[in-house]
Amino acid sequence: MEYKRITLDYKSLDPYIDDRTLDLHYNAHYRNYTDKLNKYLNDINYDYKDSPIYLAKHIDILPMENRDEILFNLGGYLNHSLYFYNLTNKKKDIPIELLNLINKYFGSFSLFKEEFIDMAMEVKGSGYTFLVMDKNNKLRIINTSNQDTPYYYGFTPIMTIDVWEHAYYLKYTYLRKKYLENIFDIIDFDKVYKLYLDNIV
Ligand SMILES: [Fe+2]
Structure with missing residues (x-):
């Protein structure tokens, strides 16, 4: 098991964000944080019982070994997940x-x-x-x-x-x-x- 990137419900955000930036950001940067997070969690035989948000709220359950690397990449995973989730190509009114x-x-x-x-x-x-x-x-x-x-x-x-x-x-x-x-x-x-x-x- 592993944590996966969220799926984007848009293909392009041009002209607000150019396609090259969106592609690199989602497919290179965000993927890299996700892959490294999974690698470090696999290294400590993590069982993926909890959500990544739960993990971020309870960092004490992580062993000291590799904790810095896990937290950096867990943050990179969660922050990018929220960033890409927040964006839309369909402008709407604010509730x-x-x-x-x-x-x-x-x-x-x-x-x-x-x-x-x-x-x-x-x-x-x-x-x-x-x-x-x-x-x-x-x-x-x-x-x-x-x-x-x-x-x-x-x-x-x-x-x-x-x-x-x-x-x-x-x-x-x-x-x-x-x-x-x-x-x-x-x-x-x-x-x-x-x-x-x-x-x-
Ligand atoms: Fe980023």
Whole structure:
């Protein structure tokens, strides 16, 4: 058994993300994290009894041996799974229930977008920006470095934008802000809201 990449329900996100970047990102980078995660888990004879999210929430069950490598690739697997899951080639309205939550926590959708992009512009080196739920179901925006996932810090991610250069550099070069502004137009907020509902505690 092994963990598998999610299946994309779109073939192209052009012109928001060019096909070459999408292909390399999904078929090379994401595959590489998935393959390495499975390799390191096989090395410790992991039984795949638990979901990768459970594993990320309970890293103590992993032996110290190879833990760093497993966590890096587990984060890479989970972060990319969420990133690709979040994207869509079919633009939709934001569910009113989610919009109400965004208004409650961020003031308005435009303020939410502005804060999210400002945070993503602050990522030093490689990392991600996430919309997360905390333990009281409150929404907030956080950054993580490299492949750290919010689960490692007690948060549940429901939306992310990959801010590693491999996510945008071929098309946008150093214009990270342009990438961030454009990608907001291909976020599937139905899925973001579904994850919110699935994770309410
Ligand atoms: Fe990536």
